[in-house]
Amino acid sequence: MSAVGVEKDLYREGFERFALSQDAAAEPAWLRERRTAAFARFVERGLPTPRDEAWRHTPLAPLTRGRFEPAEAHAAPGESVFRALPGAADAGTRIVLVNGRYAPDRSRLDAEPGVTLTSLKHALETQRAPLEAWLARVADGASGAFADLNAALAADAAVVLIAPGASPRGPIRIEHVGAGPSGRVAYARTLVVAGRTSECRIVESYASDSGRASLTNAVTEIAIEDGARVERCKLQVEGGDQLHVATLAVRLGRDARFVDHSLVLGAALSRDDIDVRFEGEGGECRLNGLFAVSGKRVADTHSRIDHAKPHCASRELYKGILDGQARGVFNGLVIVRPGAQKTDAWQVNRNLLLSGEALVHSTPQLEILADDVKCKHGSTTGQLDPEALFYLRSRGIGEPEARGLLTRAFADELLNLLPDDAVRAVAQRWLASQLGAAAGPSGGAA
Amino acid sequence: MLEIRNLHARAGNSDVLRGLDLTVRAGEVHALMGPNGSGKSTLAHVLAGRPGYTVTAGQVLFEGRDLLALEPEARARGGVFLAFQYPVEIPGVSNIYFLKAATNAIRAHRGLPELDAVEFLALVKEKAKLVSIDEELVKRPVNEGFSGGEKKRNEIFQMAVLEPKLAILDETDSGLDIDALRIVADGVNRLRGPGRAMLVVTHYQRLLNHIVPDFVHVLVDGRIVRSGGKEMALELEERGYAWLEKEPAPLGQP
Numbered sequence: 001m002s003a004v005g006v007e008k009d010l011y012r013e014g015f016e017r018f019a020l021s022q023d024a025a026a027e028p029a030w031l032r033e034r035r036t037a038a039f040a041r042f043v044e045r046g047l048p049t050p051r052d053e054a055w056r057h058t059p060l061a062p063l064t065r066g067r068f069e070p071a072e073a074h075a076a077p078g079e080s081v082f083r084a085l086p087g088a089a090d091a092g093t094r095i096v097l098v099n100g101r102y103a104p105d106r107s108r109l110d111a112e113p114g115v116t117l118t119s120l121k122h123a124l125e126t127q128r129a130p131l132e133a134w135l136a137r138v139a140d141g142a143s144g145a146f147a148d149l150n151a152a153l154a155a156d157a158a159v160v161l162i163a164p165g166a167s168p169r170g171p172i173r174i175e176h177v178g179a180g181p182s183g184r185v186a187y188a189r190t191l192v193v194a195g196r197t198s199e200c201r202i203v204e205s206y207a208s209d210s211g212r213a214s215l216t217n218a219v220t221e222i223a224i225e226d227g228a229r230v231e232r233c234k235l236q237v238e239g240g241d242q243l244h245v246a247t248l249a250v251r252l253g254r255d256a257r258f259v260d261h262s263l264v265l266g267a268a269l270s271r272d273d274i275d276v277r278f279e280g281e282g283g284e285c286r287l288n289g290l291f292a293v294s295g296k297r298v299a300d301t302h303s304r305i306d307h308a309k310p311h312c313a314s315r316e317l318y319k320g321i322l323d324g325q326a327r328g329v330f331n332g333l334v335i336v337r338p339g340a341q342k343t344d345a346w347q348v349n350r351n352l353l354l355s356g357e358a359l360v361h362s363t364p365q366l367e368i369l370a371d372d373v374k375c376k377h378g379s380t381t382g383q384l385d386p387e388a389l390f391y392l393r394s395r396g397i398g399e400p401e402a403r404g405l406l407t408r409a410f411a412d413e414l415l416n417l418l419p420d421d422a423v424r425a426v427a428q429r430w431l432a433s434q435l436g437a438a439a440g441p442s443g444g445a446a
Numbered sequence: 447m448l449e450i451r452n453l454h455a456r457a458g459n460s461d462v463l464r465g466l467d468l469t470v471r472a473g474e475v476h477a478l479m480g481p482n483g484s485g486k487s488t489l490a491h492v493l494a495g496r497p498g499y500t501v502t503a504g505q506v507l508f509e510g511r512d513l514l515a516l517e518p519e520a521r522a523r524g525g526v527f528l529a530f531q532y533p534v535e536i537p538g539v540s541n542i543y544f545l546k547a548a549t550n551a552i553r554a555h556r557g558l559p560e561l562d563a564v565e566f567l568a569l570v571k572e573k574a575k576l577v578s579i580d581e582e583l584v585k586r587p588v589n590e591g592f593s594g595g596e597k598k599r600n601e602i603f604q605m606a607v608l609e610p611k612l613a614i615l616d617e618t619d620s621g622l623d624i625d626a627l628r629i630v631a632d633g634v635n636r637l638r639g640p641g642r643a644m645l646v647v648t649h650y651q652r653l654l655n656h657i658v659p660d661f662v663h664v665l666v667d668g669r670i671v672r673s674g675g676k677e678m679a680l681e682l683e684e685r686g687y688a689w690l691e692k693e694p695a696p697l698g699q700p
Contacts, residue, residue: 386497391534391588394494395548395604396522396555405547409538409587 007064008046014070015039015152023155028124034136038151047145054144054273057329057361058300062243062269063146068185068215071099073155075180081207082106084429085175086235086422093117094173099186101156103177114166114198120157120189130161130193130223138191138221139249143275147247150219154187160202162228164195171201171233171420178208178216178242188218194228196253202232203420206244207266213241216267220246226253226280231261233423237430238266240297247273252312254280261418264291264299265430274303278312278340289318290414290427292434293326300329305345307336310370313344319414320351321407322358323435333365336373343373351381352410354403354435407435447472447643448493448513448612453504454668455492462488464668465504470612473640477654477679478647480665481687486647487531489665490616493645494528495521508612522548523555525611529601529618536588541600542570544588545607552608573606577633595626602633613637614645619653631656651683664690 018024024032047064048055075098082088082096095117096106102119111117116127123131136151158174176188194200206216216238224230238244244267250258264270270293276285291299305314320328330349351360364377384406392402411431418424448470455463462485470476480486492499493506495518506513513521536544549569550560561569574581579599589597598618605613615634619627634657638644646657654662654676662678663670664687671690672678 385534385536387534388536390496390518391530391536392539392544392548393518394496394522394528394530395544395608396519396551397544397548398519398551399517401547401551402519405539405544406536409536412538 007067008043010067011042011149011153018153018155026121028128028132030132031124031135035152038136038148041141042145042148042152045145054302054331057327058271059269059298063215063245066183066215068183070153071178071184071186071214072180073099073101075099077177077179078209081177081179081209084237084426085205085207086203086420086426087171087173090422092170092173094175095119095158096175096177097156097158097188098177098179099184100154100176100188102158111172112168112170114163115168115172115200116159116161117172118159120159123159123161127159127161131159131191134193134221134223135191136221138223138251139219139247139275143219143247143249144273146217146245147219147249147273150187150189150217150247154189154219157189157191160190160192160200162192162194162198162200164225165197166195167199171203174202174204176204176206176216176218178212178214178238180212180214182213182241185215185217188216190218190220192220192222192230192232194222194224194230196225197227199229200231201419202230203235203423204232205235205237207237208239208242210239211241212239213243213268215243215245218244218246220248222248222250222258224250224252224256224258227255228253229257231259231419233261233263233418233420235263235423235426236266236270237426238270240266240268240295242267244270246271248275250276250285252276252278252280252283252285255282256280257284259286260288261414261423262287262289262301263423263427264289264293264301265427265434267297269298271300272302274301275306276304276314277306278309281309281311283309283312285312285314287314287316287318288414288417290321290411291318291328292321292411292431293328294323294434296325298327298329302329302331304333304335307334307340307343307345310339310341310343312340314346316347317414318349319410320349320360321354321411321435322351322360323354325355325357327358328360330360330379331363331365332377333367334375334377336366336368336370336375338369340370341372343370343375345373345375347377349379352407353381353383354407447509448645449507451505451507453489453492453506454502455488456500456502457488458498461502462668463492466665466669468663468670470643470645472611472643474661475638475644475646475657475659477659477662478645478665479649479651479662479679479682482649484665485668486649486665487616490528490614490645490647493614494518494526519551522608523552527605527608527610527613529598529605529613529615531617531620533589533597533601535590535592537590539588541584541586541588545570545604548604549607569607573603576636577603577606578629579603594621595623595630598622598626598630599633602630602637606633606637611641612643612645614647616647617649618646619648619650627653628656651679654679666690
């Protein structure tokens with residue numbers, strides 16, 4: 001039997017165990033059906049292989065060959081994990097999930113009016129309608145094997161429901177924390193439903209105990225109803241031995257707006273699949289992303305923006321900073337469907353190589369099936385500007401500091417767009433630790 | 447302060463400086479003139495330590511020390527400043543942050559305590575006024591979107607803040623209209639002083655009406671072929687450089 005076959009059996013055992021559990025027995029029939037369907041898709045398609053175009057440049061072995069037992073339901077992360085998260089000091093509203101399960105003693109759910117922030121179990125008791133409408137529906141069969149496994153096996157989830165017209169002021173913090181032994185898999189799931197004309201800001205953080213080598217399989221579903229706006233920051237600061245595979249699926253209604261800031265700063269291997277679909281006219285989407293990897297780490301983002309309706313605009317800016325022998329992959333696909341006239345799409349990927357051995361595969365793709373559209377894409381990869389480096393040094397700034405200043409300036413174009421100072425501070429600390437002297441002290445602010 | 451002896455240097459694969467001798471003492475302003483391609487900018491770059499140039503013979507002493515052995519940042523910390531002919535735009539790095547880092551690196555080298563944000567802002571205010579630069583410009587990213595005149599003014603502003611012992615002005619006048627030229631020259635003149643030497647590299651005599659030098663040197667084919675007082679600049683303006691190219695190299699310094 002092949003290694004993948006063994007792995008499939010392991011997941012099958014996990015699914016059967018889960019299906020028989022008390023957790024699953026309490027769930028409504030529609031959810032159990034969705035879980036079964038997702039697992040059936042996984043069994044049929046299996047895990048991806050290097051022959052899959054979407055995984056061609058990413059080392060799959062650590063994800064598919066490892067035998068990942070389910071992570072412990074009750075594990076206690078170290079205090080330092082929480083201290084390193086954004087807004088740790090302010091003790092504000094947040095939901096914490098450890099290994100994918102709601103951790104009540106760590107969470108503070110006293111949300112503002114119009115906001116429901118809770119666990120999947122509780123939401124199923126009190127808020128069935130939006131869950132039935134969107135859970136495992138925003139991310140569907142198109143999202144791939146890891147998302148299917150998550151749909152089948154995630155025992156819990158963070159659920160954020162914004163009432164129509166509500167506009168909470170503060171950010172809603174969702175913290176997915178990994179703890180316990182290595183060689184496990186945790187399913188981190190998040191559902192955000194923004195009711196008509198509501199507005200909210202989400203900060204989703206992923207962190208884990210250092211030294212742990214486990215897999216986080218994350219799925220975030222965001223449904224943005226007509227006229228609503230969601231701005232989301234994803235901060236991935238998992239420990240340096242972790243594996244992180246995440247799917248973000250977003251559906252935008254008419255005149256809806258979605259802004260994403262993705263910060264990929266941790267984990268040995270990080271893969272983000274982003275799938276945004278415009279389902280009404282007048283939608284707008286901005287995807288901002290920064291990945292910074294050193295050593296032999298890998299950061300991979302595959303995004304897909306589906307202009308299924310006319311008069312929608314999308315903007316995507318991804319930047320990578322790579323040091324050592326790190327590898328980066330950026331694949332950005334923009335699809336303009338037949339009839340999606342007046343689409344305005346713009347996509348840029350810029351990468352900075354700090355070492356001669358770092359490597360990036362950058363593939364911006366446009367697939368345009370309508371004729372009255374404005375689409376542009378571009379990709380550049382290069383090293384620090386030697387002219388700028390000399391200019392700084394000629395003023396007395398040492399070479400490492402000068403490299404750091406320029407590297408930080410490259411990152412700051414994205415960090416300056418962050419709506420959340422606490423996230424920016426954490427990201428700056430992580431950049432400095434990932435890239436050492438190259439990232440230096442803050443260079444952006446006067 | 448600066449002693450250049452028999453300096454030979456290559457830019458890329460071509461010999462540009464071919465035996466250049468020059469002595470600059472504290473408090474003096476020297477103008478270095480010459481036709482295009484004579485090696486003026488190469489000399490400025492070699493002194494600042496720009497990569498891409500190879501010194502093949504000769505030596506440069508700055509305050510008695512071998513300048514060429516030092517990294518560019520060490521030269522700057524020691525008191526050498528180059529005002530660039532083409533100042534570099536650095537998006538995302540604010541002028542003021544960059545200058546604070548530079549100032550404190552230089553102060554650390556001189557054994558002085560770091561300036562904190564308040565002290566540094568006071569210094570910036572004072573120097574911005576001295577060289578007539580808009581304080582708003584100072585807060586923007588380094589040279590990004592600056593006009594030609596603003597870039598040159600920013601160079602002089604940086605010089606005012608960093609207080610070098612030896613300032614090398616590389617074609618600071620090029621591309622400036624007369625008003626901008628006057629502002630830049632006024633700034634430079636305010637920075638003249640007994641402890642500071644200046645080497646003003648220029649193609650045109652015009653600048654020397656505003657920054658009056660103590661000595662003028664003519665560089666042809668990588669060597670100084672003639673040295674004289676400030677009146678020599680006028681002669682050059684009238685007669686051009688061609689007649690000098692035929693004369694043998696002069697001996698020694700004025």
